[in-house]
Amino acid sequence: MTDQAKLESAGETARETVTGDNNPGTSPERTPDTAAVDNHEQSNPATTTGILGPQHWAQIAEENPFDDNDADSALGDDAASSTASITSTILNYRTIHGRTYHSDRGNAQYWASNDGPQNEAMDIIHHSLTLSTDGKLHLAPLKKDIKNAIDIGTGTGIWAIDFADEYPNTTVIGTDISPIQPSWVPPNLTFEIEDCTMPWTFRPETADYIHMRWLVGSVADWTALFKEAYKTLEPGGYLESCEASCYMESDDGTVDEKSAMNQWGKFFVEGGIKLGRTFLVVEEGVQRQAMEEAGFVDIEEWNFKNPIGGWSKDPKLKEMGRYVQAALEQDIEGRVLFMASVMVGWSKEELQVYAAQLRREMRSGKKHAYYRQKAVWGRKPE
Numbered sequence: 001m002t003d004q005a006k007l008e009s010a011g012e013t014a015r016e017t018v019t020g021d022n023n024p025g026t027s028p029e030r031t032p033d034t035a036a037v038d039n040h041e042q043s044n045p046a047t048t049t050g051i052l053g054p055q056h057w058a059q060i061a062e063e064n065p066f067d068d069n070d071a072d073s074a075l076g077d078d079a080a081s082s083t084a085s086i087t088s089t090i091l092n093y094r095t096i097h098g099r100t101y102h103s104d105r106g107n108a109q110y111w112a113s114n115d116g117p118q119n120e121a122m123d124i125i126h127h128s129l130t131l132s133t134d135g136k137l138h139l140a141p142l143k144k145d146i147k148n149a150i151d152i153g154t155g156t157g158i159w160a161i162d163f164a165d166e167y168p169n170t171t172v173i174g175t176d177i178s179p180i181q182p183s184w185v186p187p188n189l190t191f192e193i194e195d196c197t198m199p200w201t202f203r204p205e206t207a208d209y210i211h212m213r214w215l216v217g218s219v220a221d222w223t224a225l226f227k228e229a230y231k232t233l234e235p236g237g238y239l240e241s242c243e244a245s246c247y248m249e250s251d252d253g254t255v256d257e258k259s260a261m262n263q264w265g266k267f268f269v270e271g272g273i274k275l276g277r278t279f280l281v282v283e284e285g286v287q288r289q290a291m292e293e294a295g296f297v298d299i300e301e302w303n304f305k306n307p308i309g310g311w312s313k314d315p316k317l318k319e320m321g322r323y324v325q326a327a328l329e330q331d332i333e334g335r336v337l338f339m340a341s342v343m344v345g346w347s348k349e350e351l352q353v354y355a356a357q358l359r360r361e362m363r364s365g366k367k368h369a370y371y372r373q374k375a376v377w378g379r380k381p382e
């Protein structure tokens, strides 16, 4: 193995930027039922998470006709725009209500669309996430001379591109099940199509750093996933996992139980139960537990409440929230369509009525909503 970096011991202190207890949420029994994914005809299957029916949103729309014209732009003056143009005919994607999804491949079941609007939304989220860490692309204490890094589930590759720019002497590989990455990338970065829930094809003990972000709802066995990372890392190498909660919450009760914001997470938790891929990764402390089980040491974590919408008085949180709102408004459908239609049986029209109410709540500034995110990193012992 070449020039194994002797990494400093993890010295970062876990930071909690906005205080408050992690919502333990409900911990429903997981009943894997991947057959439900293939049954696109399924209508209104029973839910276990208390999702309000589509008629609830239709009634609200009737009582309060929507007027989206008075909505503020969600972006600040320094609006980031990702112009990565994404074209691919490599795979025959699955299509649901006109939106494309990854083709069936290996074990993979991914719930968000892989087309342009959804990918642009993810790039906007990247900007908001990077603001939350004050520009840091990782929290694990990496040395500048690391040789090999891997980004699992790289998506549009936006994190991997930034990382490859910041570490020009590091060979970076981004993997995904969808070939949605741009071809114009830093010379030290390549992309590979690989299902991370299958045994990995990387040679053991070759990576100094493995990064995973926002794989929530895609992974049935996090310990198995982290064991693959453990195998692939050199002794002393770091694994970092950054995940988000699907719940929109508030500390002051403004996100009330009957709000569209409150309902949002329930689609995902319900869908995750049916897919056998939990969305309660943050709430249930899955990352830390799976890292411990895989053999990592010096595990540290960082918890953060990321605002949704520009309601915060703090300028940085306000900007972050506006980007999150912009990302959601960019493509509410592509994010929730699969869960609401395939998993819960809603029609596209029913979903549009719900989405309009969600937009309205985000734009009102009256709901002080946030979602939780958690980064956890650990070291493979020497």
Ligand SMILES: C[S@@+](CC[C@H](N)C(=O)[O-])C[C@H]1O[C@@H](n2cnc3c(N)ncnc32)[C@H](O)[C@@H]1O
Pocket: 102, 107, 108, 109, 110, 112, 114, 122, 126, 152, 153, 154, 155, 156, 157, 158, 159, 175, 176, 177, 178, 194, 195, 196, 197, 212, 213, 214, 215, 218
């Ligand atoms: C929400 S996106 C996050 C993308 C990227 N990590 C980021 O933070 O910008 C999740 C990505 O994981 C990919 N994914 C889902 N299941 C996967 C699997 N089994 N193997 C590899 N990639 C997967 C999806 O195709 C999608 O691009």
